[in-house]
Structures are given as C-alpha cells and as structure tokens.
Amino acid sequence: MNTVDLPWRGWRLAVALMAAGIFAAAAFPPLCFVPCLSLGLLFLYRCAEDAPNWRRAALYGFVFGLAFNTAGLYWLTAAPLTRWHDFWWAVPLAAPGPALILAPFAAAPAALCRLVPSGWQRVFLFAGSWTLADMGRVFLFTGFPWNPPGSVLELPGRVGDWLIQPAAWIGVDGMTLAVILGSLIVWQGRKWFVTVAVAVLLWLTVGIVRIHNVHPLPIQNPVVVLAQGNVSEGDILGQKDAVNVFRHYLSLTREGIVRAxxxxxxxxxxxxxxxxxxxxxxxxxxxxxxxxxxxMAQAAEGASGGIIGSDRSDAQGRYYNSAFALAPDGSILDAYDKATLVPFGEYAPRFVPVKLVPGVLAAGSGPKTWRYPGFDGVDPMVCYEVIFSGRVVGPDRPSWMLNITNDAWFGDTAGPRQHLATMRMRAVEEGLPIAQAANTGITAIFDVTGHELGRIGWGQTATLVEAVPSPLAQTFFALHGRVVPILLSLICVGLSLTGLGGRQGRKHV
Incomplete structure (x- = not known):
C-alpha cells in the first residue's frame, strides 16, 4: 500500500482522527460492527505513515486512542450520576479521564511502526506492538484490560460462537493480534487480500469443528438458581428499604428452588x-x-448451599466486597474477598485522592476454588475480576466458574453488555462453564464453547434456573496462559525487523 498525502492538516486532521476513533469503537459489543474497527485502524495507520516523524505519528495515535476509548467507555458516565449531588464534577471526566490514561497505548504502535519500511513489515510491527501494549494494560494501577480489540468477534448467536473458539488456544489477546493484523494487511494488495480471506475461512472452520467435537469430562455440576432482584443502585447505596430488598430476594429464591x-x-x-x-x-x-x-436457609430448603454477595468486615475493621458460601443450614462455609479492585471506584491510587464510591475496601488474596458438598468445585469471582484473561482460575482448577456482579452502576448502556461478552470469552479460554448473577442485569450462563444457555435481560426481575454443563479438560490457553499471545506478538515484531524485502521506501523516522 503506497502512502498518499492526506488532505487534512492541523485541527482538521485531529477532528478526523477523533471521528475515526469513535467510528472504530462501534465494533465493540453490543453493536459488533466489526468493519468499523478495520476502517478506523486503517485511517490511523495511514496517518502514521503520512506523519513527518515518529513524534507526530505518536500524537496521531494518542488522539485516536483518546476518542476510541472515550467512545468505548462512554457508559462510565452513568456511575457518578447515581450520586450526582456528591459527584456531579466527575460526570464530564468519567469516560474521558480513563481514556486519557489509555491513549498512550495507541500512541506506541503508531510511533513504533515507523521503524520499518512501509508494507507488510510495518503492518506486522503495528499489530504486534499494539497487542503487546494492549496486554500491558493489566499493569495500569490494578489493571484495566477492558474492550480488547479481539472482543469485537463476540457476535451474538452461533456465528459469534464459531468466531471465538480460537480463544481456547490463543486467548482474547491472540484474537486481538489476529484482528489488528487482518484489518490492516488486507489492504496491502491482492495477494494479502486472498490470504486474509483464506485465513477467515480456516478460522471459521476451526470454530465449527471445535464446537462439534467437544468432549466434556464426566463431572456433574449443580443446578443453579440465579436471582436478579433489579434493585436500583440508589437503594443499594442508601440502604433504603433494606428489609424489603431482603424479602424480595427471599421470594425469588423460594420460587427458583421450586423450579430447580x-x-x-x-x-x-x-x-x-x-x-x-x-x-x-x-x-x-x-x-x-x-x-x-x-x-435464607429456610427459603432455600432443599438446596445444597448458597453463594451470596455481601460486604464483609474482619476483626481489624477492614471491609471487603465478598461472596459467601453458605451451608444448607445457613452457616458460613467460606468467604471469597474480591481481590482486584476497580481503580478510582473501589480504591484510589495514592497519588490521586479520588474515589467515586463511599467507603474504603480492602483487597482479597486472589482466586480460590470451593469444594464443599454440593458446590462441585466452583471458582467464585466478584464483578470486575472476570475481565482479566488468564487470571480467573487458581492452581486448583474448578469445574465451573461463577461471577456475581452489580452493573446497576452503569445503567442500560453498553457497559453491562461488554461485561457479559467478557464473561463469555473466559468460558472458551478456560474450557469451563460460567454463570453470572447480576443485580439489575445481565444474568446469564454459558457453556464451555461460549454458547449462551439462558439469560435475564437488563431491568428484569426474575430467577434463571439452569443445570451448569460439564467442563472440558484444560485448554491449551488454560495451560500456558498469556505466554501464547505474547510469543505470537513477539514473532510478528521479529518478522517485521528482519529486514526482508530491503529498506527501500522507508520514510523519515
């Protein structure tokens, strides 16, 4: 692809880059307009090629990344609105603030790609460095790997099931590499266009074949009763009608147990x-x-136990966001404390004295598996933790995963849908079924191929009763984790730096 001078300069180019970033974000769930990502990235790539030097290319990437992440995270604005009288000042910062921190992760590949000649080498370097930078977001405060570009393949229905199966080998980050590479290399001429077309067909074939050839382990998981109470965030924070909220969940539990x-x-x-x-x-x-x-035990008579979301206090006066495992008589078997807290929400970095929720939370020790009678080896998670690829399962591998969440913070927006898509991807990566119980939505359950077995939509009050499917043996990704996409990205970077094809055509660095 030959470079062509772009018609815009100055503020017009900045506006065009921001429009491209917003356009590209439409590829994320729930819209899933995948071509938008390809075209948006193409515009950024062309701007980086046309830039007079690497510094200007980095600036272009920063502007694109700022708009891309602001649009993808627009739903964060709903969180301070739940307590607008206290946090009105945070409303205009809720989405652009995190996007400002994330923008350098798009600036890096835009600058680095200038190190090699234009053509396939530059595309390989851009894709490899973008993926490595994107994976680096787990080291930002407690980590914020939300909306990796690989998640754009999580289309609803069977087509989406087929597209996400390679995650069992390469994880969502490997899918990010494939999406970025395919989105740009397809424009490098007819040969590359045919190569991408063949690769897409092979990708789909692998997905279809895998779905029809899964071999679950002979493990019988429980029937779960997932209660969605549809309680407003204002009522949760203010503890309004606490007794009625408790009775409400008791009623849902009784009804669900009968069906179960x-x-x-x-x-x-x-x-x-x-x-x-x-x-x-x-x-x-x-x-x-x-x-x-x-x-609660009386309302759930006949159940083998319960898993309840609640705050927890300890002897030192610390408070945790926890999940409790209850025995049939209501006694506490165990507690899991949320280990990965939301930056600027559940805690504030020391150098930024800002938090958007009341109270101070302590962090737990990390993944654990409950193997109490009736639970059949469950790995509990609380909300945000499910977004971390390769970090949701501890050394004692469970037979199913459970995420409890409260997405009422973010209203009826893309946020809960993107959260649900993340959960779906974890099922494929780990080869484990996963269930999610959400306060306001979306409550759902997925099998080991990421196929949805049932859901309760946003804003509904109901119970979802499903038999949790059996797990698979450890997937390739479950065995090796993020080492796989890291190695694939480094291979792309290494190939781009080999010098094959000569140095002719190189622009100013």
Whole structure:
C-alpha cells in the first residue's frame, strides 16, 4: 500500500482522527460492527505513515486512542450520576479521564511502526506492538484490560460462537493480534487480500469443528438458581428499604428452588442445587447476621448451599466486597474477598485522592476454588475480576466458574453488555462453564464453547434456573496462559525487523 498525502492538516486532521476513533469503537459489543474497527485502524495507520516523524505519528495515535476509548467507555458516565449531588464534577471526566490514561497505548504502535519500511513489515510491527501494549494494560494501577480489540468477534448467536473458539488456544489477546493484523494487511494488495480471506475461512472452520467435537469430562455440576432482584443502585447505596430488598430476594429464591427441584429430578440423581444472590444483594454484613442466614436457609430448603454477595468486615475493621458460601443450614462455609479492585471506584491510587464510591475496601488474596458438598468445585469471582484473561482460575482448577456482579452502576448502556461478552470469552479460554448473577442485569450462563444457555435481560426481575454443563479438560490457553499471545506478538515484531524485502521506501523516522 503506497502512502498518499492526506488532505487534512492541523485541527482538521485531529477532528478526523477523533471521528475515526469513535467510528472504530462501534465494533465493540453490543453493536459488533466489526468493519468499523478495520476502517478506523486503517485511517490511523495511514496517518502514521503520512506523519513527518515518529513524534507526530505518536500524537496521531494518542488522539485516536483518546476518542476510541472515550467512545468505548462512554457508559462510565452513568456511575457518578447515581450520586450526582456528591459527584456531579466527575460526570464530564468519567469516560474521558480513563481514556486519557489509555491513549498512550495507541500512541506506541503508531510511533513504533515507523521503524520499518512501509508494507507488510510495518503492518506486522503495528499489530504486534499494539497487542503487546494492549496486554500491558493489566499493569495500569490494578489493571484495566477492558474492550480488547479481539472482543469485537463476540457476535451474538452461533456465528459469534464459531468466531471465538480460537480463544481456547490463543486467548482474547491472540484474537486481538489476529484482528489488528487482518484489518490492516488486507489492504496491502491482492495477494494479502486472498490470504486474509483464506485465513477467515480456516478460522471459521476451526470454530465449527471445535464446537462439534467437544468432549466434556464426566463431572456433574449443580443446578443453579440465579436471582436478579433489579434493585436500583440508589437503594443499594442508601440502604433504603433494606428489609424489603431482603424479602424480595427471599421470594425469588423460594420460587427458583421450586423450579430447580423439578429440573434436578429431570437431570437425574445426584444433581445438587445452589442458589446465588448477586454482588451487594444482601443489605448488610452477612457474617454478622446469623438470623438472616437462617431465614435464607429456610427459603432455600432443599438446596445444597448458597453463594451470596455481601460486604464483609474482619476483626481489624477492614471491609471487603465478598461472596459467601453458605451451608444448607445457613452457616458460613467460606468467604471469597474480591481481590482486584476497580481503580478510582473501589480504591484510589495514592497519588490521586479520588474515589467515586463511599467507603474504603480492602483487597482479597486472589482466586480460590470451593469444594464443599454440593458446590462441585466452583471458582467464585466478584464483578470486575472476570475481565482479566488468564487470571480467573487458581492452581486448583474448578469445574465451573461463577461471577456475581452489580452493573446497576452503569445503567442500560453498553457497559453491562461488554461485561457479559467478557464473561463469555473466559468460558472458551478456560474450557469451563460460567454463570453470572447480576443485580439489575445481565444474568446469564454459558457453556464451555461460549454458547449462551439462558439469560435475564437488563431491568428484569426474575430467577434463571439452569443445570451448569460439564467442563472440558484444560485448554491449551488454560495451560500456558498469556505466554501464547505474547510469543505470537513477539514473532510478528521479529518478522517485521528482519529486514526482508530491503529498506527501500522507508520514510523519515
């Protein structure tokens, strides 16, 4: 692809780059307009090629990244609106603020690609360095790997199921590399266009073949009762009508247990029942309220246990965002404390004294697997933690995963849909079924191929009752983790630096 001088300069070019970034963000769930990402990245790439030097190319990448991330994270604006009288000042900063921090991750590949000649080498360097930079977002504060470009392939339905199967080998970051590389190399001439077309067909073939050749392990997981209470964030924060909220979840649990008994009997002997309340569903400190736990056990009579989202306090006066495992009699078997806290939300970095939620939370110790009778080896997570590829399962591999969340913070926006897509990807990467119980939405369950088995939509009050499918043996990605996409990205970078094809045509660095 020969470079052609662009018709814009100065502020007009900045506006065009911002428009391209916003356009590219339309590729993310729930819109999933995948060509938008390809065309938006192409515009950035052409601008980087046309830039007079690497510094200007980095600036172009920064402007693009600022708009790209602001548009992709627009839904963050809804969080301070839940307490607008306290955090009105944060409303205009909620999305552009994180985007400003993330923009350098797009500036880096735009600058680095200038190190090699124009053509396939430059595309390989851009794709490899973009992926490595994108993976580096896990080191930003507690990490913020939201919306990796590989997630644009999570189309709804069976086509999306086919497209995400390679994640079992290369993870979502490997898919990011493939998406970036394919989006740009396709414009490098007829030979590369044919290569990309063949690669897409092979990609789809691999996905279809894998889906029809899964071999689950002989492990019987429980029937889950996922309660979605549809309680507003204002009521949660203000503890308004706490008794009524508690009764509301008790009623949902009773209704769900009745259905679960029928399903468990249809599934055959030995299928246990586990009821689940989402993040922050219990309006208080569950570890300090034995009477409430007894009432919950009575409402869930016939269940093997429950997993309840609640705050927890310890002897040192620290507070945690936790999930409790309850025995059939309501006694506490274990507690899992959220280990990865949301930056600027659940904690503030020391040099930035800003938080957008009241209270101070402590962090837990990381992934754990509960193997109590009836739970059948579950890995609990709380909300934000499910977005971390390769970090959702500890050394004791579970047979299913559970995420409890409260997406009421973000309203009926793209945020809860993107969160759900992230959960779907974890199922494919790990070869484990995953369920999510959400307070306001979206509650869902996916099998080991990322196929959706059921959901409760945003803003609905209901219980989702499903038998959790059996797991697979460890996938290639589960065994090797993010080393796989890192090596693939480094190979791309190495190939771009080989000097094959000569140095002719190189622009000013």
């Amino acid at each position: 008994r029928h399903l468990a009997s249809e599934e055959g002997a030995g299928r246990s029942i586990v009821y689940v309340w989402p993040e922050s569903a219990f309006p208080g400190l569950l570890n300090e309220d034995p009477l409430a736990r007894q009432v």
